[in-house]
Amino acid sequence: MALEAAAPSEEAGRVKATRVVSSHVSVSMRVVDIWRSRQLLWNLVSTEIRVKYKNSFLGLVWSLLAPAMALVVYAVVFGIALRNGYPEFVILLFSGLLAWNLFQTSVLTATGAIVNNAGLVKKVSFPREILALASVGSASVFFFFQACVMVLFLAGLQWRPAFGELWLIPVALVPLLVFCAAMAIFLAAVNVYLRDVQHLIEVVVGSAWFWACPIVYSYQHIVYPKLSEHHILWLYFLNPLNPIVMTFERVIYARTGLIHLTTAGHPLAQLLPGWSSWTYVEADAIVLAVSLVLFFGAMLVFGRLAGNFAEEL
Amino acid sequence: MPTAVDIQGVSKRFRLYHQKYTSLKERVIHAGRTPYTDLWALRDIVFDVEEGDTVGILGRNGSGKSTLLKCICGVLQPTSGQVVVRGKLAGLLELGAGFQPDLTGRQNIYLNGSLLGLSKADIDRVFDEVVAFAELEQFIDQQVKFYSSGMYVRLGFAVAVNVDPDVLVIDEVLAVGDERFQRKCLDRVQQFQDQGRTIIFVSHSPDQVRAICDKAVVLSDGKMIGHGPPGEAVRVFRENLLEAGDVLARGMEVAATAAAAQPMAPVPADHLHPIRISGVSMSYPGSEQRPYVVTGEPLTIALQFEASEPTAASFVVELRDDKGGVLLRTVSGDLDAAADVVAGSGVVSFRYESVPFTDGAYDLSVGVEHRAGGELFDWKEAAARIEVMNPSKAVGLVALPVKVFVEQASGVVGR
Numbered sequence: 001m002a003l004e005a006a007a008p009s010e011e012a013g014r015v016k017a018t019r020v021v022s023s024h025v026s027v028s029m030r031v032v033d034i035w036r037s038r039q040l041l042w043n044l045v046s047t048e049i050r051v052k053y054k055n056s057f058l059g060l061v062w063s064l065l066a067p068a069m070a071l072v073v074y075a076v077v078f079g080i081a082l083r084n085g086y087p088e089f090v091i092l093l094f095s096g097l098l099a100w101n102l103f104q105t106s107v108l109t110a111t112g113a114i115v116n117n118a119g120l121v122k123k124v125s126f127p128r129e130i131l132a133l134a135s136v137g138s139a140s141v142f143f144f145f146q147a148c149v150m151v152l153f154l155a156g157l158q159w160r161p162a163f164g165e166l167w168l169i170p171v172a173l174v175p176l177l178v179f180c181a182a183m184a185i186f187l188a189a190v191n192v193y194l195r196d197v198q199h200l201i202e203v204v205v206g207s208a209w210f211w212a213c214p215i216v217y218s219y220q221h222i223v224y225p226k227l228s229e230h231h232i233l234w235l236y237f238l239n240p241l242n243p244i245v246m247t248f249e250r251v252i253y254a255r256t257g258l259i260h261l262t263t264a265g266h267p268l269a270q271l272l273p274g275w276s277s278w279t280y281v282e283a284d285a286i287v288l289a290v291s292l293v294l295f296f297g298a299m300l301v302f303g304r305l306a307g308n309f310a311e312e313l
Numbered sequence: 314m315p316t317a318v319d320i321q322g323v324s325k326r327f328r329l330y331h332q333k334y335t336s337l338k339e340r341v342i343h344a345g346r347t348p349y350t351d352l353w354a355l356r357d358i359v360f361d362v363e364e365g366d367t368v369g370i371l372g373r374n375g376s377g378k379s380t381l382l383k384c385i386c387g388v389l390q391p392t393s394g395q396v397v398v399r400g401k402l403a404g405l406l407e408l409g410a411g412f413q414p415d416l417t418g419r420q421n422i423y424l425n426g427s428l429l430g431l432s433k434a435d436i437d438r439v440f441d442e443v444v445a446f447a448e449l450e451q452f453i454d455q456q457v458k459f460y461s462s463g464m465y466v467r468l469g470f471a472v473a474v475n476v477d478p479d480v481l482v483i484d485e486v487l488a489v490g491d492e493r494f495q496r497k498c499l500d501r502v503q504q505f506q507d508q509g510r511t512i513i514f515v516s517h518s519p520d521q522v523r524a525i526c527d528k529a530v531v532l533s534d535g536k537m538i539g540h541g542p543p544g545e546a547v548r549v550f551r552e553n554l555l556e557a558g559d560v561l562a563r564g565m566e567v568a569a570t571a572a573a574a575q576p577m578a579p580v581p582a583d584h585l586h587p588i589r590i591s592g593v594s595m596s597y598p599g600s601e602q603r604p605y606v607v608t609g610e611p612l613t614i615a616l617q618f619e620a621s622e623p624t625a626a627s628f629v630v631e632l633r634d635d636k637g638g639v640l641l642r643t644v645s646g647d648l649d650a651a652a653d654v655v656a657g658s659g660v661v662s663f664r665y666e667s668v669p670f671t672d673g674a675y676d677l678s679v680g681v682e683h684r685a686g687g688e689l690f691d692w693k694e695a696a697a698r699i700e701v702m703n704p705s706k707a708v709g710l711v712a713l714p715v716k717v718f719v720e721q722a723s724g725v726v727g728r
Contacts, residue, residue: 019402021387022395040427047424051415123410124428125387125402196337307390310383311327 023307027299032128041130043136052138058064063142064149067101074216085263086218086271091159094150094250096215096245098174101243102143103180104205109182110135111191111201118313128306129299132188136180154252164255168280172247175288181241182291186298189305192312212239218271219246240290243283246273250280317595318362318385322394323354324593325535354380356535359395362480362528364399365509369522369543371550374531377396378515381532382406382484385513387676399477400511406680408469414458418449421457422472428474434455446497447471467494474501481505483514499525519547525709533602543637544676563713586690587624588610588654588681592617594645597668605700606668608712612699614663616679620654627684628661629692632677632699638712640675646684669711671703 034041052215071094079089086092114121114142154161191197214223219242227233236242249272250256256274260266279299330349351526354377362368372378385396386404411428422443426436444453457465474481483502502525505512516522520530522543529546531539531553539549575585586667596613597606606612614630627646633639643663677699680692703712 017400019398020395021384021398023390023392037427037430039432040430043427047413047416051413052703054415079696120411120428121388124387124408125404126428126430143711145688186472194337194340200337310389 004253013193025303027296027303030127030129030299030303034129034133037127037130040220041133041137042128044134045141048134049141060145064145067097067146068149071097078234085261085269086221086261087255087262088157088159091154091157092218092253092271093216095155095248096213098143098146098252099149099176099245099248100210100213100215100241101146102133102139102176103183104210105139105142106136106180107183107187107201107205108181109139111187111198113184113188114192114309115198115313121313122310128309129185129302132184132302133181136177136184139180140177150252159272160254161252162250165251165254165277168247168277168284171281172244172284175284175291176241176244178288178295179244179291182294182298183216185295185302189298189302192305192309199205202310209214209239209241212236213241213245214249215245220270220273224273237283240287243280243287247280252273314365316361316397317366318360318513320362320381320394321397322346323355323358323381323383323384323391323396324353324393325377326388326392327352327354342445354535355384355391358532358537360530360537360540362513363513364479364511365506367506367512367526367530368513369526369529369546370513370532371522371529371546372518373537375534376532377535378532379406379484380480380535383514384514386482398480399452401430401477402482403473403476403478404482405470405473405484406482408473410469412457412465412469412513415456417456418444418453418460418468421468422453425469425472426476428479429473430672435477436475439477443468443471443475446475446501463491470498474498474505478510480511480513483512485515485517489583492527495602515568519550520637520639523547523633547637551692551694554689555600571661587622588618588620589691590616590679590681590696591619591658593677593679593693595697595699597671608669608671608701608703608705608707609667609714612665612668614665614677614679616661616663616681617658618654618661618681619658620656620715623653623655624690625684626654626681629665629678629680629682630663630709631678631680632670633678634673634710640670646682649701655695661715667714668701669713670701671707671709671712675699675701 006240053062068083071090074097075090078084078093079086110132113135114128117131121131147209187197187201217223219236223236224233256269256270256272258268261269321705328349329352339669358377358381366569370378370381372679382404385398386402386406387396387406388406401634409425411425414423414426417424422440423436425435426439427433431439444450445466449464449468449471452460452464457468481502502512506525512525514525526543528541529539529543529550530537531549532548533553538553539546594615594617595606596615597610599607616628616630618628620626629645629646630641630643631639632641645661645663675698676695677697678692678694679696680689684690705712
């Protein structure tokens, strides 16, 4: 929203901020506005979570049930039916899904964020980006719950993640959140004008994008040999989520060397690349840089489109 | 006084698409040639509101009032120009916008407060006041969806006025709740004024504007046609209403002549308004010698009219004080005073037996409307001014003839 903040002036003991409503307000000013409205962001996130499960008996459990179901299905299909032979496949799967679910939930809910809050957008003035960011916020809360479940899960299986590399999780999480925010802001704005985006994104994110991430298969085992053979490995890393998903897997699954598969003959295979921690940091830093550029672009698009939200809805 | 809200050449264009294409398929098929008409809801509006002023925005339906208000609030962005607001602004475009039905009243106060830009600490501070103002102490921990509509708007208003804004923007929301709550809202608005805060509000009611505002802006078809003291603005607004009636009638006339395939002829004005007021005069004992009426004297107000055809007319006399408060409104139709006039000129007289008002100057407005109501044929705002002089020592708005009796055990003493 075009609310520009300028230097506050002191008058009669009251600080009065000046605000400009116009169609040209810089991205940096809008970021400042968003920062000022962080209280609202927090309230919207808690509202969304409260409202979602207010009247259901199991409450939050439902929000964990869907990812749990996905986990079970993939574990059964790939681990048992198709026999990929990865030892403790469910943990590799869980670590990848954890990062993926944050992205998927953010983007799917954010796409409808402006349209579904039409009443608010038409009547109240506040930085509209907040609505998209609130979707990322509530997805982060569910991410946290899932992470807690995973900790219990790992403890139950007596699985040892790479404790020494635990610091890589926030290193991957920050670019992931920025990337989610960029996508959320862009899609929420575009969806106001093209309602197809909602359906398009369900198809793209729900299927194609998911399979382009090394979640139900291993990068090192499946993707690397095939793509490097044709020198097109870079193609795989056009997906900014891949370094992030791989960082999660590196820390939680933590089996970097050659390991025996459980298939007949127990062949040796490498599931995670033998990268050093700094290679992960570098990859995540590139994702962060790209995400920041995307975020800026998304803010520009949002700024262009936001002026007519109240009319279009 | 420093400026609180500065509206700098604000224009707003709406694109009216004849056909709205929001699906991808339709957008692709109709790419670049979606038919639309431009509608300028606002054209180059320039005015500023000084700190502490209460400004009313008047205008017919569709004149751009609400669009302007939305631009001031920041809900809409102007197509060109900008609005500069100094200080915190709270907009009451719709009461209870942003309430979440599934949350309790308490949670909604926090949510709504943060929508209006308050921090949690701020809301903690005013929370009790909000609840008390909304009179919802018993229900505050219930879900808002179980509230009655009255409770809903009360809570909305209570939050909005307690966010401690420097500028309050109100869009015809003062007509909420029962009469007592309305009174309370108006008192609150008054309190805001006394505290030297700025208020901008939209109203259909010239009376309200006159009663509350220091200044008023009149909009017509997105253009500002008047800006000044409320009395002046109301006059412009009323004239504009009459003109609009003309345009409407003329439009119908044109349609009729077009159907008959006749060239467009200028329509005689008196055909549109079958009756017009051509003059007003007042008479009272001694009206030849002195320019004022003495309290308690009889007063006759005479309206000269010209009728072009037989009309079921009803004449209106209205007296207002300087603050715009209506002291008196007499409608001949309500009195069953027959006023079926025939074509030609005539005079209608209102004879008041005794003028009760005390010292002051009062504006006299006169008009004529259709007896069945609805259609206003003519209106002369502030057509004359009546000066009243009060010879007695009575203080107040009116001085009524009175006799005082003092009763004591010893008997009755008449005075």
